Amino acid sequence: MDVNNPIIENIANPHELERMFRKEPEAFKNSFSYAWEQNPDSQVLAVWNERLHFKETANTEKATLLKKNFLSIGILAILAGISTRIMLHFAEQQAIAPINLIFGILPFIAAYFVYNNPPKKNILYTLVSLFLISGFYINMLPIENTDSIILAYLHLPIFLWVLIGLAFTGNEYGIGSRRLAYLKFNGEFCIIYASMAISGMLLSALTMQLFTFVGMDIEEFYFKNVVLFGAAALAVVAAYLVSRNLKLAKNIAPYIAKIFSPLVLATLLAYLITVIWVGQNPFLDRNFLISFNGILLIVLAVTIFSITESGTDEKKNISDYINFALIVLALLIDSVALSAIVFRLSSFGITPNRIAVLGVNILIWANLIWIMLSYIRFLQNKTGPSTIQDAVTKYLPLYGLWAAFVTFTFPLVFN
Template sequence: MDINNMIIKNIADHNELERLFREDPKAFKKAFSHALEQNPDSPVLAVWYERLHYKETANTEKDFLLQKDFLFMGILAILAGITTRIIFHFVELQAIAPINLAFGVLPFIAAYFVYKNPPKKSVLYCLAVLFLISGFYLNMLPLNYKDSIILAYLHLPIFLWGLVGLAFTGNEYGKGSTRLAYLKFNLNFFILYASMAISGMLLAAVTMQLFSFVGLDIEEFYFRNIVLFGAAAIAIVTAYLVSRNLKLAKNIAPYIAKIFSPLVLVTLLVYLITVIWLEKNPFLDRNFLIAFNGILLGVLVVTIFSITESGSDEKKNISDYINFALIFLALIIDSVALSAILFRLSSYGITPNRLAVLGVNILIWANLIWIMLSYMRFLQNKTGPSTIQDAVTKYLPVYGIWAAVVTFTFPIIFN
């Protein structure tokens, strides 16, 4: 029977209409217009008309917004590339510190978020002032490699990352769900940027090889003018793509979190057993203590991203127990590191490095305790997964504040 007649015959049978539609959507849509002409007063067909044509209207509006966003993103990407190249020129002249390259990317990502989700004026002014103060302050510091200056260089990107987070969250900076979305954005951003960077490196290698065949060595020119520009511009493009909910990064991120968590757990267990076997002592070995803290930060990052990708499922699974084990081991590592730092402070005195490491270890220790207690309650069915995510998201500003303290006060205190 003709599908047009089938639609008219089953006009009161909602299940049959749905079946016909799913069986061949194109044929259904084509025949539907004829059925509507014959039954213009049918409320059922009126509803189906809106359903069939809603996507076209929505997509038209979406395409317009996409185009508008795309143009603004393109402008920001070009500006980021140009700014990074200019900053690199002054870095080469040793007129400014290399860390200034962060200002060639992060403010432009923040600008895109502000454009995409305009915040109230107080948030906007706060962002603008803090970015300007950070840039001015950084370049007022002596261009040397004293410990306090290096610490400022290392902590400034963390503070700027916090400012980008403020731009991302906008007026909802106090909401845990919005902060969680920012953490997910970071993981997706890293995955997609790494993929694009690898592609860019392959293109660079092919390009330089092709020019070498005709006797031209363009390596230096290509790096200074194309690679630098591209690295900064791609960061803006990546932020745009991730914010548009690109399925590639969105679909890969949970799997990466699930794969890396058990691998990190096994690696960490083997490492700790080896350390005990070889009788390594972080109390006396400074380099080993630094490595210990590096491992701690790595485990913390993996654990946090694993928690953010675990979703809001009330059911427990193997990933939850792996995360809990990771947090427990990280807490042991941090406790040992904290003891070693206190020992070195009491034995050798206060230095900028020891004080900075002590501060971050105390912060991480407190955060791990909070996460572990939340996880224990979740595994005991006393709370839902949201309490674990709160332990992560509500603590994020603390790291930004500490980064600001080290960046803006240590060079002055330890001058």
């Protein structure tokens, strides 16, 4: 027996072998080859041989799978870019409505989720059917700017967003943690997409400036054929990067949530105090009521983003109290908005816009009440953070149902 080989010296000491491997994996592997040749009957070295070679096989399989996924996402991204460019052409000819551009992006993101996490056949058939029905229905509507059709255009992306959520969660669509993961995906997706979009805009500005130096104006061509294609393709690529657990988004998202929550709270408090001071009235001023609802949606989005990024830590911190203050503020804004909408309905009559805004405000108001009550119980140490997250995730399908209701019924009822 060769006493110069450290593995042979410690062949009867499993603890020392493990320590050697963890300290210097490469040196261990080099020494192991000789030790295994000299002791082919050793059960200890046989186990180590399987362990080392199995790891190499696993890495090879992982690399092959990664290459396969990268190829599939590349094809989907190219198809998304081509589809969006074709739809822009028909939209410019006024053959289809511009809203169809979302069908050049969202179905391909859903397709990637289905490919990456194959669902049961009934879920797959539901996804395909609803995407096809949505596309067919929206193109059966007349291309005109009536209130009911504009509302359908505005609510369709929300409905399709919920469908993508179904594709993301797959067979686990009823599990709260998967819905929460989908919400986290959206926040991280926005971070990644914004980062790539900024880089793309800088490249576009540089490219057009370079062509300007030689007397060529390529702005229109470049935006239609390069920027639009890239914007659609990058959306699919961003979905892939987030699903691959890209550390950039996952590391940045919690910090953005912690930074933006207090900033939004301070800004909105200052804004509301100013509004009261100058005497703006959402009951009579339609434009101010619209901005009021816009503020409500921003507060709701920031609050949900902050909740989803807060994790499952049972220990309360300043962020929880800021989130609670944001929810109370959003509830106050929504209550004022609801009162103004009811006043306008009773004073000026029923219109599709007022019914749509009333419906979404009632939905948000109920959701905020649920989240606020959950937060109160959490701050009183009666429940954990999962209760708050349930109040967010379990309510998501209702937004999709309302969006579907407005999209598919309002153009028929109010035209």
